[in-house]
Amino acid sequence: MAGGAAQPGAELLNFAQFRDSSAQRLAYGYGARSLRELRAREFGRLAGTVYLDHAGATLFSQSQLTSFTKDLVENVYGNPHSQNVSSKLTHDTVEQVRYRILAHFHTSPDDYSVIFTAGCTAALKLVAEAFPWVSPGPESSGSRFCYLTDSHTSVVGMRKVTMAMNVTSIPVRPEDLWSAEKLATATSNPNCRLPHLFCYPAQSNFSGTRYPLSWIGEVKSGRMCPVSVPGKWFVLLDAASHVSTSPLDLSVHQADFVPLSFYKIFGFPTGLGALLVNNRTAPLLRKTYFGGGTAAAYLAGEDFYVPRQSVVERFEDGTISFLDVIALKHGFDALERLTGGMENIKQHTFTLAQYTYTALAALRYPNGAPVVQIYSDSEFSSPEVQGPIINFNVLDDSGNIIGYSEVDKMASLYNIHLRTGCFCNTGACQRHLGISNEMVKKHHQAGHICGDNVDLVDGQPTGSVRISFGYMSTLEDAQAFLRFIIATRLRPSDGQHLLQATPGEAAVPRAESEVQSAVPATMDRCSPSxxxxxxxxxxxxxxxxxxxxxxxxxxxxxxxxxxxxxxxxxxxxxxxxxxxxxxxxxxxxxxxxxxxxxxxxxxxxxxxxxxxxxxxxxxxxxxxxxxxxxxxxxxxxxxxxxxxxxxxxxxxxxxxxxxxxxxxxxxxxxxxxxxxxxxxxxxxxxxxxxxxxxxxxxxxxxxxxxxxxxxxxxxxxxxxxxxxxxxxxxxxxxxxxxxxxxxxxxxxxxxxxxxxxxxxxxxxxxxxxxxxxxxxxxxxxxxxxxxxxxxxxxxxxxxxxxxxxxxxxxxxxxxxxxxxxxxxxxxxxxxxxxxxxxxxxxxxxxxxxxxx
Known part of the structure; x- marks a missing residue:
C-alpha cells in the first residue's frame, strides 16, 4: 500500500490506539493461536482476496475438508434406514452429530430435538405447515401469525401458508416492540389455549442488530404480547444469522422453534439445515404428507397411516443427507480447534466490526460531508446489541447516494467481495432507507426486482452495501476495505497525496503504445492486408x-x-x-x-x-x-x-x-x-x-x-x-x-x-x-x-x-x-x-x- 500525507479524514484509524481508547475489553484473534498462521494454513485460497460476505456464506477450513474426506475414504456409510453394518454406522454417527449440535447450543436431547432439513428456509416452511393453527370460527377469533418486519423473506413467506387457513398475519415494527409503553397485554383468560406464533430474528441479516433474547421468555409468559389477543404464544427464533458468529444458550432462552443453516457457521456443507424443536412443543405439530422412513405402518390401498413416535422420525421425510450430516462433526472439531469456541469468535468479529464502523463513520470529504451513510440501530457499543455486519451507502460530497452497483463493481476490481441490494429483507431495507410501500411498487413497475443491479430509481436508492466479518477475518481485511473507500472517494486535492489502495498483486496487462500522431505506427503483425x-x-x-x-x-x-x-x-x-x-x-x-x-x-x-x-x-x-x-x-x-x-x-x-x-x-x-x-x-x-x-x-x-x-x-x-x-x-x-x-x-x-x-x-x-x-x-x-x-x-x-x-x-x-x-x-x-x-x-x- 502506498502512503503519503493524507488530508484530514483520509488516514486509517490506528488499531492499537483504537483498542486502548475503547471503554471495553476488545479481543482480536484467538490467544496463543496465531491468526496469521490460521489464514495461511486453512485459508490459503484467500491470498490477495478480501472476503467480506460472511453473512451470506462463511468459508470452510482446509482441515475440515481434509478430515471429512479422510473419514469418507476410510469408512463405509450406508443408508441409515437399512439394518446392515454400514447402515448402523451411519445411524450411530448421525445420532452422535445430533447430540453434538444440541451441546453446541447448551442443551440436550431431554429438552430439544434436531430435525434435519434442506436449510433454514425449509425449516421455516416446516413450522408454517405443521403449526397447530386454528382458523377463525363462531367461537374463536382464530390464531395469529406475528412477525418482526426486520425478518428474512423466508419468515415473511410463512404468511402464505397461514392465509390459506384464514389465519391473520400481523407484521410488527422493531420500534413498537422496543417501546415498553406500546406493548400489548394479553387478555386475562387462563383457560384459553388458542395457539399464536411470534417470529423474530436473533440478529438482523440486514444491519446486524441483535434483538433481545429475553423477548422469548417475555412473550411466552404473557408479560409481553405483540398483539392483544387471548391465547398462548409460541416463539420462533430465526437464529441463522446470529449463530454464525455467536453462541446461543437454549438452556436459558428456550424458544419453541430454532431454524438454522450450517453453511452459515462452517461454510460447508451447503444445502443442510436443521429445526431445533422444544420437546414440550413437539407433540402439538401436525403432519399431513408422509415420506419414506416416517411411517410406523401404512396401507397403499386404504387410508391407513400410523406415524413414527418421535418428532424427528415423523418429520424427516425420506433419507436425510447423511454424508453432509457427518461433515458437521468435522466442522465442529475444526471450529473448536482453530478458535477455542463461539465466545471467542463473537469477541473477535465484533472487534473488527467496531473498528471498521468507527473508522468508516469518521471519513469526511474536504467540505465536512460524510463519505458514507451507515444504517444501524446501535453505536456498535457491545456485541450483545450488534453483530459483525455493517450496512451502508456511499455518498458524494453533496450527500447524494452512489448506487450500490457502482460500489460493487469497483470493489470487485480491488478483489473485495461484499454484497449489495436488500439482502432478502425488504422490511429492514424500507425502514432504514425510508422506502415506502408505494415506492417499492413503483420500483417494481419501473423494472426493478430483488437481486438486480437497478440501484437508483429517480435518484432514490433501492438497496445498500453490506460487509460482514467471519471467524477467519483479519485486521488486514478491514483496513483493505477502508483503503478502498478512501482511495475511490477521497480524491487528491490542493497538491496533497492521499493514501492509495493498491489491489491484490497481479500481473499488469501489456500497455498499448500511446500514439501521438493521428496515424499510428504499424506494429509487427503476422497478418497481410x-x-x-x-x-x-x-x-x-x-x-x-x-x-x-x-x-x-x-x-x-x-x-x-x-x-x-x-x-x-x-x-x-x-x-x-x-x-x-x-x-x-x-x-x-x-x-x-x-x-x-x-x-x-x-x-x-x-x-x-x-x-x-x-x-x-x-x-x-x-x-x-x-x-x-x-x-x-x-x-x-x-x-x-x-x-x-x-x-x-x-x-x-x-x-x-x-x-x-x-x-x-x-x-x-x-x-x-x-x-x-x-x-x-x-x-x-x-x-x-x-x-x-x-x-x-x-x-x-x-x-x-x-x-x-x-x-x-x-x-x-x-x-x-x-x-x-x-x-x-x-x-x-x-x-x-x-x-x-x-x-x-x-x-x-x-x-x-x-x-x-x-x-x-x-x-x-x-x-x-x-x-x-x-x-x-x-x-x-x-x-x-x-x-x-x-x-x-x-x-x-x-x-x-x-x-x-x-x-x-x-x-x-x-x-x-x-x-x-x-x-x-x-x-x-x-x-x-x-x-x-x-x-x-x-x-x-x-x-x-x-x-x-
Whole structure:
C-alpha cells in the first residue's frame, strides 16, 4: 500500500490506539493461536482476496475438508434406514452429530430435538405447515401469525401458508416492540389455549442488530404480547444469522422453534439445515404428507397411516443427507480447534466490526460531508446489541447516494467481495432507507426486482452495501476495505497525496503504445492486408486516420461553456473555441476474451462486429469463463490472427507459440455450452493441444473454446425512439454490444484526476498509455471534448453508422479510481458513470447495404 500525507479524514484509524481508547475489553484473534498462521494454513485460497460476505456464506477450513474426506475414504456409510453394518454406522454417527449440535447450543436431547432439513428456509416452511393453527370460527377469533418486519423473506413467506387457513398475519415494527409503553397485554383468560406464533430474528441479516433474547421468555409468559389477543404464544427464533458468529444458550432462552443453516457457521456443507424443536412443543405439530422412513405402518390401498413416535422420525421425510450430516462433526472439531469456541469468535468479529464502523463513520470529504451513510440501530457499543455486519451507502460530497452497483463493481476490481441490494429483507431495507410501500411498487413497475443491479430509481436508492466479518477475518481485511473507500472517494486535492489502495498483486496487462500522431505506427503483425482475404460480404476498415461524425441529438452546450478549454483538451489537440475533427487513432480487437489486444490499421467487419473480435474465451475445468478478475495472467496471452493462413498464433512469455485454426472442423469439433453475461452460448472446444498449452501456462486445467459459427446471440438493446424494435445486433462473446469506443480526451481528463504532484516531484500513479489500455476499447478516437461522447446518439465512421447501446447515463458527477491491472468493462450500459470515458455501441447499418 502506498502512503503519503493524507488530508484530514483520509488516514486509517490506528488499531492499537483504537483498542486502548475503547471503554471495553476488545479481543482480536484467538490467544496463543496465531491468526496469521490460521489464514495461511486453512485459508490459503484467500491470498490477495478480501472476503467480506460472511453473512451470506462463511468459508470452510482446509482441515475440515481434509478430515471429512479422510473419514469418507476410510469408512463405509450406508443408508441409515437399512439394518446392515454400514447402515448402523451411519445411524450411530448421525445420532452422535445430533447430540453434538444440541451441546453446541447448551442443551440436550431431554429438552430439544434436531430435525434435519434442506436449510433454514425449509425449516421455516416446516413450522408454517405443521403449526397447530386454528382458523377463525363462531367461537374463536382464530390464531395469529406475528412477525418482526426486520425478518428474512423466508419468515415473511410463512404468511402464505397461514392465509390459506384464514389465519391473520400481523407484521410488527422493531420500534413498537422496543417501546415498553406500546406493548400489548394479553387478555386475562387462563383457560384459553388458542395457539399464536411470534417470529423474530436473533440478529438482523440486514444491519446486524441483535434483538433481545429475553423477548422469548417475555412473550411466552404473557408479560409481553405483540398483539392483544387471548391465547398462548409460541416463539420462533430465526437464529441463522446470529449463530454464525455467536453462541446461543437454549438452556436459558428456550424458544419453541430454532431454524438454522450450517453453511452459515462452517461454510460447508451447503444445502443442510436443521429445526431445533422444544420437546414440550413437539407433540402439538401436525403432519399431513408422509415420506419414506416416517411411517410406523401404512396401507397403499386404504387410508391407513400410523406415524413414527418421535418428532424427528415423523418429520424427516425420506433419507436425510447423511454424508453432509457427518461433515458437521468435522466442522465442529475444526471450529473448536482453530478458535477455542463461539465466545471467542463473537469477541473477535465484533472487534473488527467496531473498528471498521468507527473508522468508516469518521471519513469526511474536504467540505465536512460524510463519505458514507451507515444504517444501524446501535453505536456498535457491545456485541450483545450488534453483530459483525455493517450496512451502508456511499455518498458524494453533496450527500447524494452512489448506487450500490457502482460500489460493487469497483470493489470487485480491488478483489473485495461484499454484497449489495436488500439482502432478502425488504422490511429492514424500507425502514432504514425510508422506502415506502408505494415506492417499492413503483420500483417494481419501473423494472426493478430483488437481486438486480437497478440501484437508483429517480435518484432514490433501492438497496445498500453490506460487509460482514467471519471467524477467519483479519485486521488486514478491514483496513483493505477502508483503503478502498478512501482511495475511490477521497480524491487528491490542493497538491496533497492521499493514501492509495493498491489491489491484490497481479500481473499488469501489456500497455498499448500511446500514439501521438493521428496515424499510428504499424506494429509487427503476422497478418497481410485483410482486404486480400476478407470474407465475402464483409466490410473493411480503411487505413487510419478515419473521420468520425458524431451526431448529438441533445441540446448543444452553451457557447460560453464550449469555448472554455480544459487542460486535457489542450493536451488532446482540441482547437480553441469549438470541436476539432473527430479522428480514429487506433483500432484493436481482442480475439480471446480477457486476453491481450491485437492492433491493426484496417480490418474486416463481420456480422458480429470486428471479424474474430472476442470469438474465443478461456474456461476452467468446469466450463466457466475466466476473466482477469479470477486469472490476471490472461492479460499475458497475446493472440495474432493471420487471415491468409486462416490461423491464430498465440504467444506468451516462457511458452512456445502455438497455432489455432480460425474455423472449427465440423466433423471433429466437440460441442459444448457456456455462459456469457447470463446468456447461454453454443461453443466448441478447440482441442487438447491448446488446452494442454493453456493448462501449463496457468498451472491448472483450462480449455480454449470458440463460439459456434451457426449460433446467433442477439444484444439486449434499449431501443431509442428512432430505432425499429426489430433491429437487433448479433454478438460474439462480448458482454453487451458489438464495439467499444473510447475518447482520448476523456481518458486524459480521468488521467489528470487520478494523478497528483507533491512539492518535490511528479507522482504519476496511472500513466496515460496504461490507462487507455485498461478500457479494452476497439476504437480509440481523438479530437473531441472530454465526455462529449455521452451526448452522441448516432456515430458515423466513413460509410458506417452506429447506435449507442445506451444514450443516457447517470447524473453522478464523481469518478471512481480504477486499479491498473484489471480489465475494466466501462460502458454506458454496464457502469452508470457520467464520466465513463468509454461508450458501448453497436452497428446499425452501413450505406449502402447492410452489415447484417
Amino acid at each position: 485483410p482486404q486480400e482475404d476478407a470474407p465475402t460480404g464483409s466490410q473493411v476498415w480503411n487505413d487510419l486516420p478515419t473521420a468520425v461524425d458524431a451526431v448529438a441529438l441533445h441540446p448543444p452546450l452553451p457557447e460560453a461553456t464550449r469555448t472554455q478549454q480544459t487542460p486535457s483538451e489542450q493536451a488532446a489537440g482540441v482547437p480553441e473555441g469549438g470541436l476539432g475533427p473527430h479522428v480514429v487513432t487506433n483500432l484493436y480487437l481482442y480475439p480471446i476474451k480477457s486476453c491481450a489486444a491485437f492492433e491493426v490499421t484496417k480490418w474486416p467487419l463481420g456480422k458480429q462486429g470486428l471479424l474474430y473480435d472476442r470469438s474465443w474465451m478461456v474456461v476452467n475445468h468446469n466450463g466457466i469463463c475466466l476473466s482477469q478478475k479470477q486469472e490476471p495472467r490472461l492479460c499475458l496471452i497475446q493472440p495474432f490472427i493471420d487471415l491468409q493462413q486462416r490461423i491464430m498464433v498465440i504467444k506468451a512469455k516462457g511458452m512456445e507459440p502455438i497455432e489455432v485454426p480460425l474455423e472449427e472442423n465440423s466433423e471433429r469439433a466437440q460441442i459444448c455450452q457456456s455462459k456469457v453475461c447470463a446468456d447461454r452460448v453454443n461453443t466448441y472446444d478447440c482441442g487438447e493441444k491448446i488446452s494442454s498449452w493453456l493448462s501449463k501456462f496457468f498451472g491448472r486445467p483450462c480449455h480454449l473454446i470458440k463460439q459456434s459459427s451457426n449460433f446467433q446471440r442477439n444484444a439486449r438493446k434499449k431501443h431509442s425512439k428512432d430505432q425499429s424494435p426489430g433491429t437487433t445486433a448479433a454478438l460474439s462473446l462480448v458482454n453487451e454490444a458489438q464495439y467499444l469506443l473510447i475518447n482520448r480526451s476523456s481518458v486524459l481528463e480521468l488521467h489528470q484526476r487520478l494523478n497528483t504532484s507533491d512539492e518535490n516531484r511528479k507522482v504519476e500513479l496511472f500513466p496515460m498509455k496504461d490507462l487507455i489500455s485498461r478500457f479494452r476499447a476497439n476504437i480509440i478516437t481523438n479530437g473531441t471534448r472530454a465526455f462529449e461522447e455521452e451526448k452522441w446518439d448516432e456515430i458515423s465512421i466513413g460509410s458506417l453508422r452506429f447506435q449507442p447501446a445506451s444514450s443516457s447515463l447517470s447524473a453522478d458527477k464523481q469518478i471512481w479510481m480504477i486499479p491498473q491491472h484489471h480489465e475494466v468493462p466501462l460502458s454506458g450500459s454496464l457502469w452508470s458513470l457520467e464520466h465513463g470515458a468509454c461508450l458501448c455501441f453497436g452497428a446499425l447499418s452501413q450505406m449502402p447495404g447492410d452489415l447484417h
